[in-house]
Amino acid sequence: MKFSKETFRISLILILSAILNFANLGIEGYANAYYAAGVKSMTMSWKNFFFVSFDPTSFVSIDKPPLGFWIQALSAKQFGFSGWSILLPEALAGVISVAVIYYIVKRSFGSIAGLISALCLAVTPVFVAVSRNNTCDNLLVLTLLLASWALSIAAEKGKLKYLLLSLAIVGIGFNIKMLQAYMVIPAIYLTYLLSTAVPMKKRLTHLIMGTVVLLVVSFSWAIVVDLIPAASRPYVGSSTNNSEIELIIGHNGLERLGIGSSSTGGGGGNLTGITPPASENSSGQGMERGTPPTGFGQQMDGGAAPTGLGQGGQAPAGKANGGGGGSMGGSEPSSITRLFSNNSLSDQIIWLFPLAIFGFIAAAIKEKLKIALDNRRKSDLIQWSMWLVPAFVYFSFTTGLFHPYYLTMLAPPIAALVGIGVVAMWELYKEGGWKSWILPGALIVDGLVQLLILSYYYETSSIAKILMIILSILCFVSSILLIIANLKKNGNTRLKKILVATALVGLLITPTVWSATTMFYPMSGTFPSAGLSLISSSSKGNSTTTTSSSNSKLIEFLTRHKTTEKYILVTSSTSGDAADIIIKTGESVMTWGFFGTDKAITLAQFQELVSIGEVRYVMVGGQGGGSSNDIMTWAAKVGTIVPASEWKDATDTTKTTDTASTAIINEKPTDANSQQVGGFGGENSGQLYDLKAYADSIAKK
Template sequence: MVTVTTSVLDTSSVVPPRPAAPASAGGFGGRAVERAGLTALLIATAVLYLWNITINGMGNQFYAGAAWAGSKSWEALLFGSLDPANFITVDKPPVSQWVMGLSGRIFGFSSASMLIPQALMAVAAVALLYGAVRRVSNSHHAGLLAGAALALTPVAALMFRFNNPDAVMVLLMMAAAYATVRALQHASTLWIVLAGAALGFAFLAKMLEGLMVLPALGLAYLIAAPNPIRTRIVQLFGALVALLVASGWYVLVTLWWPASSRPYLAGSTDNNFMNLVLGYNGFARVLGRNHGGGGGGHAQTPPAHAAAQLPAGHPGFGGFGGQVRGVERLFSGEFGVEIGWLLPAALLAFVLVLISRGRAPRTDLMRAAAIVFGGWMIIDGAVLSYMNGMVHPYYCLSIAPAVAGMFALGIREMWTRRETLFGRLGAAALLAVTGVWSFVLLQRNSGWYPELRWAILIVTLLAAVLVAIPWTHRAHRRFAAAVLTVGLLGGLSGAAAYSVATVATAHSGGGPTVGPAQADGHGDWGQAQANPQLTALLQKTNSTWAAAVNGSSSAAGLELQSGKAVMAIGGFSGSDPTPTLAEFQADVKAGKIGYYAVQSNGRGQGNGSFDSRTDTTGTADRSATGGARTQRSQTADPARMPGGSGGFGRNQHTDITNWVTATFTPQQVGNATVYNLSGYLG
């Protein structure tokens, strides 16, 4: 894992109002040492994140199916289609699929070609965070601390080794923050425009979530850039134009490309990209209006058995039904162990830096950086905390660079003020808060290495006491620096241990979680169960779509198993208004669909196909949403669900299912009931 082996901060007690640019002195004692430290940090990050990365297999099959499709079809790559025949897209913009699909085209599609680019994005994000903190603090060691803190954040170790869109989104958000820091140094139009362009592509990764850093960046530049206010406003307008250009071209492509010859935009109610942005993936998600039902409803509550997979000691199934809403969300349950390790200290650091820099000039870079990272952390964190819709705990990756950066800036600022009581007590408080909160988080999983939490608590509190002492002699100051370094290493140990445990554990499905492996799995709901007989049957087909199934996750699973395109009726949750019965019948008549796969009870496969029924123990399923949607009991037999045990949502295409079952003869193929659609004349 990543470690910091030198004093975290230099020994200067002078606080310049505007830190100088990084030194350019050559020789082994200057930039050479810095480069060696940065290289070691990046290599350690790469080793940690690339280690046995294929343990995660296809990760989230939903996105893996789209990456596979993109490796087979340029049009599928452009739109982020779930299948190479371009029936429907995934429910997000395609930037993540561009990266993984292109990698598959170049190297051949596999788990490695899909996931290695994700891990390399982590290395790039760590490098950018190091560079931003290094520039504003004029401290190589503060940059190393920030980069190491990000690399050792458990949610980063989880999601930068997974195939969800969050990795590329956060990298682009960090790139925008870095560009803003560069712009702040010299009021650079070029760099602030580049920041806007980076945010435009972050929007094309996960829409509005990618823009959560924008208010903090704009405010920091408006306040602190060293040029007249009118010029700052014009430059920010230029950044906004760059954002609109970087994101808007794709929106125009979806609007100008004839809808009849491109895939349906999943999650929208009218096949319109902006409907997806403002509704399903926008305000509906924040306000809690995307829990399924009508078109575009993204039913995100997992099956009941998924809740049972939550690791012991992670109270509350974070992100779903039992999760708290409010300020405590980011500190409790699964959120707490994914992002919470340094969060209290980072919030304290934000306050301490603002107080410390209260009388600095308007253009002070350290205060501006606190606005960048602190504002990013608070604004984005507030949205995550109060979202009333579906919230996966791993969404908190979006604030991981901000938390790490703000923590490092707080340590650096307090260390430069160590000649004052405020500086010493501030540094001691940051260490103590980190150690105590790590102890609390580890206590929630008390059976896992219990000695670790006590070691962290003792080391950090002892270091805090020693740092608070006013050391006067030079040798004593070096001792204080060593104590601070040890305290920080102790404070990072809890997060590091959870990150290493996360890397060592296989993750798959729609709800991956961090920490040590659990006997019941790690959030692998939404994964298709293997059906070798059905796979062999589909591999023999030559039709446009080898099969049609209800729901995207089921379709993606069959695609990955068979290497054939599969039509996902109704999109992710089975509720997207495509295809109509008439369209489906026309495709069947034209010989474009080989088979229709259903469950043994005659309903559509996978997503959107749960009815109240009696499970294998004779216990009736109960509705999880007051009758709007029902789920299988956790004791139900997954073998009855050929599309996997993770489907959810309400089936809006029963007319298709009813027509198929009334028109064609069923046959049992493995654990699936299949209808051969060939030969239909209408």
């Protein structure tokens, strides 16, 4: 088999992607502990596996659909449960996505366009960060890329089976991240509707049939779960009425669009009627789901800021006020400039966005793009642009709940349009005339945007200064020489190619450096992101993962005293130490969902569990609460306080824990160095109560 230059080039790009995604992956630990605990539970029984249970006894489920976690659980079963085994599918999905986008773009626009697109995707910071995390977003990206491939064929040939395949794959994506998968729906429907391969009437019929397939595949698992009696399955985490359909519409639907009120009102801080001992810090009020946390960039969870709240857990190093949007991207001021501003979003995705826009314009001019799409190049242009534009508008203007790492959804269309556009701009440049100015203009504009983003780090990072110099030399000097050559009608094509390649390399260096930081510095498991803030956070000694000894004394105490209890501990929310205990012991911890507000059990039902010996220890205080306040109030009333010296590590007041809970804590700080987060792991820890004496008194009656 002949090893062509093209094969060699794409192999190098795939190797680069693999290095960025896999190198030193172990530093991420279990990444998102909430999801990791769920995967651990899923490996313990088929019931847990099917229902995506957070805990080993299937009390409450993860608030996401199953497919991504099924894949992680199968990986953990095959290779043994570890941080590496649950991150493997995501890292692999990232590399495969690079190969798929190369194939799709090459199919319509040639190998050079495909290679550039693959390289751009491989080095996009947020894409690399998410590839090294267990949030499942890049499994979704891979799925949607496969749907785009099928759509390209469907639009070109008018083949119903490929349209049905495309929409079925999107439905599969729905079972990875729910409505996030539907971000490509405008691209699919408009592209096929405008194609001319078959008559309009047939196109409409095909789309109606495809819609049926989409909905059936999308909602199949959710409907099955809702049809199963509630007593035979876990409570649907983060739903208001124990329904997957409600979860889809509510927390994972309307709240993401900023429509309607919080589906599960936040609980937190002190629980009603409960006053922790005077020695305990009882700050750390909760908040409603969808409300952005204040104090972004402040230290959290026992004094350390988890890295990766958009940018390593802190505001960009150069941001004067040290603020920012934090973990909720929708909390950044909404405007067309949101993704370019000095905040938690811009340095993750926007590096090549201007080049993609100019690239689309150039390709549209070159292809003489009209409403009627009579070839696959035009269809693919519409497909990529209609993936990019609606997603860009959403992330720019939504006030709903989204995290910065969701921006990985923008990575494929930006990468594709850069590859397509650079080739198109080069062709127009060679033709001369006014169109020849698009290429150098695009390179300069993109370079200026990159300088803007780098300027946010100028005061605090020498790396940013070096990158600004390199960018200026490679991009701007090359672009100026291209302009001079154009003015002089210089016919040296080889020299012009070298200048274009040099300018493009200059534009790719900074996102590559941003992405490479993830190989040396651990990210926040909850909010993965790449960039110089990871270095800044590490230099300040901020930890991003829970140390192995953080809960050692609590775990040792609980396991030593466990007899016949079904639940080794009861606590309000799934976050923090609850996840840590499940990961480390495989024992079940009863919680009322991610926010601690799920109506998963009544007080009477809880009292019955206590009386029959299935529950003994309850952690009261910390975060969570909501509808469970009556349970915690009752537990504190009838329980016996366990002295903190028996279960709390000596380092508990300084430990750091990176958990999903940090996303929803509304801090009330007075000093940036004294921020705490609710939850029983840090200074805001709750109080452990023993209910055995109460159970024994009931048994004697």
